[in-house]
Amino acid sequence: MTGTHPSEVRRSAPQVWGKIPPRNKNFTGRKDLLEKLRAGMTAGTSGQVTVVLPQVLPHALHGLGGVGKTQMAVEYAYRYGNEYDLVWWISADQRVLIRSSLATLAPHLDLPTAATIGVEDAANAALDALRRGEPYDRWLLIFDNADEPEEIRDVIPDGPGHVLITSRNHRWEDVVEAVPVDVFTREESIAFLSKRVRRAIAPEDADRLAEQLGDLPLALEQAGALQAETGMRVDEYIELLNEHTAQLLDEGRPTEYPISMTAAWNLSVSRLSERRPEAIHLLRCCAFFGPEPIPRDVFSQRVRGLSPQLTELLANPIKLSRSVGELGRFALARVDPGNRTIQVHRLIQALVRDELEPEERTQQLNDVHRLLTGHQLGNPEESVNWGRYSSILGHIVPSRVQESRDVQVRDLALNLARYLYMSGDEYAQEFVNLFISQWEKDSGPLDPHVLRAYRELGNILRQLGKYNEVYELNQKTLSKMQQAGTRDDELLLLISGIGGDLRARGDFDAALQHDEESVRRHEAAFGPDDPRTLRAKNNLGLDYSLTGSFQRARELHEIAFIGLQDAQAGAATVLLHWNALARSVRLTGDYAEASDLGEEALAYGLEYLGGEHPAYLSTAKDLSIALRRLGELERALDMCTEVHGRYVRRYGLDHPDTLAAAMSLANVQRNNGQEQEGLKLAADTVARYPRVYGTNHPYILACTGNLALLHRTCQDPERARALNEQTLGEIERHLGRDHHYYLTVATNLASDLAALGHHDAAVERGRDTHRRLTELVGPSHPMALACAANLAADLRQLGTSEALAEAERLREDTHDRYAQQLGLEHPDAVAFLEERHLDLDFDPPPI
Numbered sequence: 001m002t003g004t005h006p007s008e009v010r011r012s013a014p015q016v017w018g019k020i021p022p023r024n025k026n027f028t029g030r031k032d033l034l035e036k037l038r039a040g041m042t043a044g045t046s047g048q049v050t051v052v053l054p055q056v057l058p059h060a061l062h063g064l065g066g067v068g069k070t071q072m073a074v075e076y077a078y079r080y081g082n083e084y085d086l087v088w089w090i091s092a093d094q095r096v097l098i099r100s101s102l103a104t105l106a107p108h109l110d111l112p113t114a115a116t117i118g119v120e121d122a123a124n125a126a127l128d129a130l131r132r133g134e135p136y137d138r139w140l141l142i143f144d145n146a147d148e149p150e151e152i153r154d155v156i157p158d159g160p161g162h163v164l165i166t167s168r169n170h171r172w173e174d175v176v177e178a179v180p181v182d183v184f185t186r187e188e189s190i191a192f193l194s195k196r197v198r199r200a201i202a203p204e205d206a207d208r209l210a211e212q213l214g215d216l217p218l219a220l221e222q223a224g225a226l227q228a229e230t231g232m233r234v235d236e237y238i239e240l241l242n243e244h245t246a247q248l249l250d251e252g253r254p255t256e257y258p259i260s261m262t263a264a265w266n267l268s269v270s271r272l273s274e275r276r277p278e279a280i281h282l283l284r285c286c287a288f289f290g291p292e293p294i295p296r297d298v299f300s301q302r303v304r305g306l307s308p309q310l311t312e313l314l315a316n317p318i319k320l321s322r323s324v325g326e327l328g329r330f331a332l333a334r335v336d337p338g339n340r341t342i343q344v345h346r347l348i349q350a351l352v353r354d355e356l357e358p359e360e361r362t363q364q365l366n367d368v369h370r371l372l373t374g375h376q377l378g379n380p381e382e383s384v385n386w387g388r389y390s391s392i393l394g395h396i397v398p399s400r401v402q403e404s405r406d407v408q409v410r411d412l413a414l415n416l417a418r419y420l421y422m423s424g425d426e427y428a429q430e431f432v433n434l435f436i437s438q439w440e441k442d443s444g445p446l447d448p449h450v451l452r453a454y455r456e457l458g459n460i461l462r463q464l465g466k467y468n469e470v471y472e473l474n475q476k477t478l479s480k481m482q483q484a485g486t487r488d489d490e491l492l493l494l495i496s497g498i499g500g501d502l503r504a505r506g507d508f509d510a511a512l513q514h515d516e517e518s519v520r521r522h523e524a525a526f527g528p529d530d531p532r533t534l535r536a537k538n539n540l541g542l543d544y545s546l547t548g549s550f551q552r553a554r555e556l557h558e559i560a561f562i563g564l565q566d567a568q569a570g571a572a573t574v575l576l577h578w579n580a581l582a583r584s585v586r587l588t589g590d591y592a593e594a595s596d597l598g599e600e601a602l603a604y605g606l607e608y609l610g611g612e613h614p615a616y617l618s619t620a621k622d623l624s625i626a627l628r629r630l631g632e633l634e635r636a637l638d639m640c641t642e643v644h645g646r647y648v649r650r651y652g653l654d655h656p657d658t659l660a661a662a663m664s665l666a667n668v669q670r671n672n673g674q675e676q677e678g679l680k681l682a683a684d685t686v687a688r689y690p691r692v693y694g695t696n697h698p699y700i701l702a703c704t705g706n707l708a709l710l711h712r713t714c715q716d717p718e719r720a721r722a723l724n725e726q727t728l729g730e731i732e733r734h735l736g737r738d739h740h741y742y743l744t745v746a747t748n749l750a751s752d753l754a755a756l757g758h759h760d761a762a763v764e765r766g767r768d769t770h771r772r773l774t775e776l777v778g779p780s781h782p783m784a785l786a787c788a789a790n791l792a793a794d795l796r797q798l799g800t801s802e803a804l805a806e807a808e809r810l811r812e813d814t815h816d817r818y819a820q821q822l823g824l825e826h827p828d829a830v831a832f833l834e835e836r837h838l839d840l841d842f843d844p845p846p847i
Contacts, residue, residue, distance in 0.1 A: 023074055026192065037164075067218075068184075102123035114386065115383030118425070121612060131159035147168055152165075183217065189213075226267065266351075278319055289398065291345070292395065299371065380418040383423070389415075389419040393416065410435075429464070468505075475501075478495070492536075506696075508546045515536065538560040560577050561577040575609065591626055675714050686707050705842060708720040717756050721749065750787075750794065781821075789832035791807075
């Protein structure tokens with residue numbers, strides 16, 4: 001929510017004003033505390049202009065529940081909002097809400113939305129912008145109810161703005177500039193009651209009432225609201241308050257809450273139940289949600305299985321609206337008409353829950369769960385629905401959804417896990433593990449929801465690049481699903497992912513066999529044109545590419561892409577399959593077509609997903625490779641440099657997508673005369689790869705071939721030869737001598753030998769490699785042409801008549817094929833005509 005402030009509280013409105021709770025029109029006192037807070041915040045003020053210094057520490061309002069910390073933070077925001085360009089409120093009692101709120105801030109800082117780049121990246125981008133002070137250096141973040149300093153230290157930006165924290169935890173005193181908040185002074189209590197009660201209240205009566213309530217602001221709010229609504233005299237209120245206090249003391253129940261607060265609440269509830277009992281039913285229900293705002297629409301639905309009283313209330317919209325209003329008027333809830341939410345103070349929630357018997361609490365929890373499952377959230381994979389999922393996320397754990405055995409409730413939990421995964425929220429893994437732990441204990445390891453949760457966990461771990469963990473987990477999950485007799489539509493979702501697990505392990509042949517069977521099973525279960533089948537075909541296309549069947553891969557990717565377009569799949573799915581098609585076209589050697597496809601796909605991704613979305617970044621990386629192969633080296637370098645930087649910011653240095661982008665960047669640096677930079681980056685990347693894939697994964701071996709190539713271009717052919725010979729031995733053991741990874745490195749090894757003057761060995765290696773490449777990819781593929789060009793040059797170096805004749809025949813054939821395949825102006829053709837050696841390199845594809 002953004003908008004302007006009330007005109008009476010500022011000279012000019014901040015440009016961004018978001019999620020700030022409504023101002024309490026009865027706010028009273030706290031003048032000294034507010035001035036102390038403001039003075040600490042604005043160290044370095046000059047005249048009328050606030051100079052916000054980066055070294056100003058965050059400030060924390062800390063104190064017991066009910067003393068008004070949150071209201072004081074709200075008042076600070078409204079009172080001094082005109083001094084800021086941006087004011088943003090963050091509910092901080094659950095870590096997942098912090099990241100979500102920061103992500104929501106991102107577009108107001110001219111950054112991509114969470115729907116575009118994911119919650120985690122949007123939140124990190126917002127924090128980075130705040131630290132840099134761009135586009136605003138006068139900002140205020142308010143972290144409300146941040147009770148654990150350790151949970152939010154990493155999300156407190158240390159830039160030029162201000163941070164205000166409210167907390168019940170006194171440990172903030174050791175971390176930030178702490179401002180203790182206590183109960184009202186007596187003068188503040190009297191002033192508050194005089195303002196809160198519509199009819200005049202004598203100062204002496206206000207003094208007696210404040211004495212009875214211990215000057216606790218929340219209790220005074222209860223008392224003032226009750227008197228304002230009922231016209232009750234102070235003497236009568238104090239008499240009734242004493243009766244309720246005595247009753248509470250006689251019951252002797254232990255409580256962590258002030259007895260005055262409990263008695264005041266008890267009295268308000270008693271009178272409201274006489275006046276409108278259905279409002280109490282609503283209050284009890286709200287007490288079992290989280291303390292965050294509850295969407296009003298949660299109660300505007302017909303849901304089966306609710307308690308009779310709540311069913312009756314929700315069926316009558318007039319009574320429901322009146323009950324909501326009464327809770328607000330009696331200060332038992334904060335009603336925000338603008339955002340259409342209801343919020344109950346956590347202290348009042350606790351008091352309500354404590355008054356109920358165990359069976360009543362169980363019924364209330366059941367009501368909350370039913371209401372949550374009835375709330376229409378939509379498909380969690382579609383970003384247009386993420387706002388609705390986010391609005392209830394803060395109520396899931398507080399309402400103990402994980403303890404429910406109801407099928408619909410568990411479906412809701414899995415949909416939320418899917419939303420967190422799809423939106424890139426780092427909380428996804430913790431969230432799904434919470435449910436796995438509880439459900440497995442309650443229902444056993446073969447429960448369908450437990451197995452589905454494990455499948456979601458596998459997806460999350462794969463997204464994080466934890467491939468070894470994913471493989472072990474999915475194998476166990478598959479075994480359990482088969483044991484439990486899981487139906488095909490659920491089982492095949494897991495099976496589709498296992499092919500990726502096998503690819504991540506370097507078992508390309510096993511992945512191919514697995515995905516061939518997967519496609520057959522998908523076609524039998526869903527038909528050939530079902531989106532699930534098309535995705536399985538896309539996976540099989542990846543296997544064909546990895547095993548050198550480039551043309552078959554291209555055909556499958558084309559079928560999958562066209563089919564998913566016709567099925568009107570989501571933009572991210574369409575783009576991923578579009579890029580897979582462009583990549584497969586490049587692998588067949590049609591670089592111009594691949595570049596054209598990539599250009600269209602990239603424009604589509606930018607329009608529908610934005611420039612930070614993972615699918616967009618993958619497409620941009622592959623387009624930069626196609627441009628490099630096509631000979632547009634400067635543009636390829638610029639694009640790949642930008643993509644690599646974004647991957648580093650998004651995932652860090654050790655994520656597989658970052659490493660793939662780094663290796664592609666090293667390749668294009670070599671092509672652009674930046675051999676030393678490429679060598680350094682390639683060496684670093686090869687060193688990092690085992691952290692993701694373990695040792696001797698084919699990607700690592702092929703990338704080591706790139707490193708060897710860079711050693712030769714940096715004038716160290718002997719080191720290149722030694723590294724290539726070692727690498728070839730490992731590739732042969734893992735993939736055989738006919739795999740294109742082997743043949744790529746073998747082509748470069750022949751060039752190493754030629755550079756060292758070992759022309760006989762270079763020719764021997766070149767002949768064998770050229771024969772195998774021709775059989776694998778055909779004689780006109782650019783890989784085969786490069787090997788033929790090198791072989792022709794090496795044959796000429798031998799100088800014998802037989803070698804020269806063979807070289808001439810090979811050159812003529814290669815000349816004609818270059819003219820037809822790439823054109824004689826292509827850099828590869830030019831190098832061939834000048835009898836310079838051509839190099840082959842490797843770009844790691846996605847898993």
